[in-house]
């Protein structure tokens with residue numbers, strides 16, 4: 001079961017509603033299934049509202065042509081866009097107008113992979129197809145999976161990868177249409193793939209929450225980033241290959257550094273519903289996330305930058321993630337994407353935590369708190385912050401817009417609070 005089958009009843013309210021969110025792409029009339037960023041920073045979105053959105057200025061442009069929910073959109077290297085939908089078709093667009101409709105799949109088309117003058121499509125009809133991106137001619141078909149094909153990617157110009165609900169990732173000769181080998185076999189259904197820019201490794205995510213990285217030449221496992229059993233629905237690599245982002249069925253986003261596969265961020269980005277698609281900005285400093293919400297949320301990853309700048313400037317300064325004290329690690333992974341500790345005015349979804357202890361809830365003057373938090377009579381102390389994450393913000397302050405997240409381990413909470421007490425104390 002992947003994207004289309006997930007319940008749509010739950011309304012998603014992402015962290016930092018109107019005003020507090022650093023950036024929102026708003027305008028679609030339904031959930032957003034795919035978001036993709038071009039090298040020049042243009043953004044395209046695919047939505048349940050049957051349209052493709054093109055965002056390159058103040059006003060989004062709407063590309064109308066599909067007769068059903070649009071699942072995937074891709075920028076074509078030669079210019080223009082391709083989109084794939086529940087109407088079983090792929091449409092090629094140029095200057096915002098449809099130039100050809102690629103018909104032939106017998107099921108929903110779920111993913112696209114452009115390469116040079118060609119574009120590959122993955123369908124729930126169990127096949128992948130390769131088309132000319134210039135005129136829409138069908139160039140090749142890839143048949144052999146025992147279930148829906150969920151994703152497709154080019155390892156190199158001559159080699160196509162397909163990921164299927166049948167639990168395999170298959171490697172194909174793109175010109176001949178023949179299967180060369182299976183690089184993943186015998187597991188749970190594979191939803192998503194992401195490749196290193198040089199093709200050296202393949203990350204894949206499954207319906208049972210497995211997120212693994214393999215050496216594409218040998219098939220050997222390089223890293224295992226599985227965290228819980230929530231289906232992995234989104235996977236993306238930053239353009240320079242330095243970071244991998246994973247989104248799951250419960251709205252968590254995990255960001256790892258590919259150099260040592262350490263986890264930099266692991267946070268709940270939505271309080272309900274899945275993350276269906278993620279993509280990095282060209283400079284890697286922001287992450288675009290799409291899901292049940294009609295708006296695409298853009299997360300600044302400032303801390304990523306700081307850590308990278310540090311590691312490239314002076315490698316000896318780089319701390320082994322295993323030696324970072326637990327409290328600091330808890331904060332970096334679970335809080336820093338939304339909160340600063342210093343009140344330096346950096347824009348985050350949440351209020352600064354500078355001077356937190358002893359402060360009444362909702363006290364930062366220019367931060368747009370929810371009424372629930374602003375009107376609560378909580379004062380932040382070691383005990384109340386611990387309780388906040390022992391039972392979760394939504395239970396501690398019903399109506400808060402801080403996304404649901406719990407820190408179950410008493411020791412993890414204590415270490416985090418020690419760290420926060422040190423780092424948020426007013427500096428004399």
Ligand code: HEC
Pocket residue numbers: 015016017020267268269330331334335336337338339349350351353356360361362363364368369370372373374380385389399400401402403
């Ligand atoms: C995905 C974003 C996000 C993450 C991650 C996050 N928070 Fe928050 N936090 C918020 C938002 C948004 C608010 C404001 C809530 C409101 O107004 O209802 C908030 C409010 C708070 C407050 C109340 C502050 C005040 O001025 O009253 C505290 C304390 C807090 N967060 C601590 C944390 C800690 C500690 C972590 C990590 C374990 C964390 N948060 C993780 C978004 C987040």
